[in-house]
Amino acid sequence: MINVIGLGYIGLPTALMLAKSGYKVIGTDYNVDLIKKLNSGILSFEEKGLTDLFTISLKKGISFTTQYQKTNIYIIAVPTPFLNLSKKLDPSFVINAVNSVLDVCLPNSIIIIESTISPGSIDKYIRPIINARNLTIGKDIHLVHAPERIIPGNMIFELENNSRTIGADNIEIASLVKNIYQSFCKSEIVLTDIRSAEMSKVVENTFRDVNIAFANELAKICRADNMDVYEIIKIANKHPRVKILQPGPGVGGHCISVDPWFLVGDYPDLTNLILTARKINDSMPIHVLSRISEIMKIHNIKDVSKVGLYGLTYKENVDDTRESPTLQLLHQLEKNLSFGIKVYDPFIKSKIVENQFFSFDKFLKDIEILVIMVAHDEIKSKTDSLSGLLILDTKNILNDKKVYKL
Numbered sequence: 214m215i216n217v218i219g220l221g222y223i224g225l226p227t228a229l230m231l232a233k234s235g236y237k238v239i240g241t242d243y244n245v246d247l248i249k250k251l252n253s254g255i256l257s258f259e260e261k262g263l264t265d266l267f268t269i270s271l272k273k274g275i276s277f278t279t280q281y282q283k284t285n286i287y288i289i290a291v292p293t294p295f296l297n298l299s300k301k302l303d304p305s306f307v308i309n310a311v312n313s314v315l316d317v318c319l320p321n322s323i324i325i326i327e328s329t330i331s332p333g334s335i336d337k338y339i340r341p342i343i344n345a346r347n348l349t350i351g352k353d354i355h356l357v358h359a360p361e362r363i364i365p366g367n368m369i370f371e372l373e374n375n376s377r378t379i380g381a382d383n384i385e386i387a388s389l390v391k392n393i394y395q396s397f398c399k400s401e402i403v404l405t406d407i408r409s410a411e412m413s414k415v416v417e418n419t420f421r422d423v424n425i426a427f428a429n430e431l432a433k434i435c436r437a438d439n440m441d442v443y444e445i446i447k448i449a450n451k452h453p454r455v456k457i458l459q460p461g462p463g464v465g466g467h468c469i470s471v472d473p474w475f476l477v478g479d480y481p482d483l484t485n486l487i488l489t490a491r492k493i494n495d496s497m498p499i500h501v502l503s504r505i506s507e508i509m510k511i512h513n514i515k516d517v518s519k520v521g522l523y524g525l526t527y528k529e530n531v532d533d534t535r536e537s538p539t540l541q542l543l544h545q546l547e548k549n550l551s552f553g554i555k556v557y558d559p560f561i562k563s564k565i566v567e568n569q570f571f572s573f574d575k576f577l578k579d580i581e582i583l584v585i586m587v588a589h590d591e592i593k594s595k596t597d598s599l600s601g602l603l604i605l606d607t608k609n610i611l612n613d614k615k616v617y618k619l
């Protein structure tokens with residue numbers, strides 16, 4: 214039996230996948246409400262294909278509880294936030310989970326950590342707590358780091374089709390764990406040591422952050438001298454070895470905007486490029502604000518409540534608002550004592566910010582400037598209803614020459 218600890222964006226789909234593949238799976242989470250919901254057949258978040266997977270897994274006998282189970286295989290997928298001041302990883306959830314596992318596990322257990330951790334975390338935080346219990350790593354307990362790579366919005370497909378990495382202290386345990394993941398993962402599974410697994414995960418997200426920062430810096434340069442950044446990127450990308458990403462209102466989500474900080478926090482003297490990239494991406498919501506202010510000036514609009522932000526999530530067609538550029542922008546406005554800007558997102562059904570609308574039509578009626586922060590399919594299909602509005606399109610989804618861009 215596999216006990217999956219932490220039933221969030223990663224743990225839940227992974228647990229369901231394993232159950233569908235025939236493993237006996239019990240999911241554990243300390244959130245009582247979540248467990249109640251899951252046990253009554255209600256999902257905690259929306260994701261393409263998740264409902265079907267949930268139905269199949271329930272039939273296969275998956276169950277959910279707040280209790281850690283007595284077994285010999287654990288997958289830990291709890292959050293690893295970063296500490297705002299030091300920019301270092303907060304390992305407390307992982308440490309607590311490992312401690313709770315150690316309280317109940319059978320001898321010779323495998324603990325697989327899926328949560329993203331900064332390189333060296335297993336050596337620094339996890340091995341010591343096992344040693345402190347007089348347990349021998351490699352005999353009583355086996356440690357594995359198997360970071361995930363799935364992207365919200367396409368999680369189920371990517372769980373089955375992405376290549377993945379398994380880091381372990383020895384090849385026998387790595388192969389054993391590979392067999393488990395092979396029950397649903399059709400792609401290559403690379404076996405390595407734990408530190409390389411930790412580092413490669415953080416490096417992947419940092420690579421993307423740095424590359425998005427390049428696109429965002431280009432957007433600023435082009436704005437300063439009135440060039441069309443999208444045209445320039447389109448042309449540059451015709452070069453066989455150039456693949457510039459798209460600029461946007463900022464970088465959100467719980468991965469790309471967080472993981473690079475682990476490297477900055479641990480290697481402050483060595484992370485010039487990575488830190489600069491982080492700063493560029495974090496500055497994009499302020500860039501959007503100055504664009505809004507320019508448009509207000511051009512059109513002599515003085516009242517910020519005439520401005521509406523479309524989209525609260527960190528990217529299109531998901532309901533996840535963690536670290537979203539819109540929330541970052543609202544935070545900046547609040548810091549400058551500016552209130553009243555309107556907000557709407559079709560995926561956010563409960564009130565999480567001030568002046569939030571739940572009807573697209575009502576939202577549009579109330580504003581003069583529409584700022585597209587997220588390219589949800591909804592707005593792409595409703596471009597006809599936008600006539601008469603001034604538009605700042607930070608996602609470059611509209612073709613109209615009159616529309617303002619980043």
Ligand code: SAJ
Pocket residue numbers: 329361362363364365417418421425458459460461462463464465466467468469470527528529
């Ligand atoms: N973004 C841009 N320009 C782009 C691409 C993205 O501004 O050209 C923005 C998005 O709007 C969003 C943010 O970047 O705000 C991140 O979005 P994303 O879709 O690129 O990635 P995430 O954060 O949803 O998922 C990432 C993925 N990592 C990589 O692509 C290297 C995913 O594979 C990981 O599993 C996930 O992080 C994770 O959990 O680490």
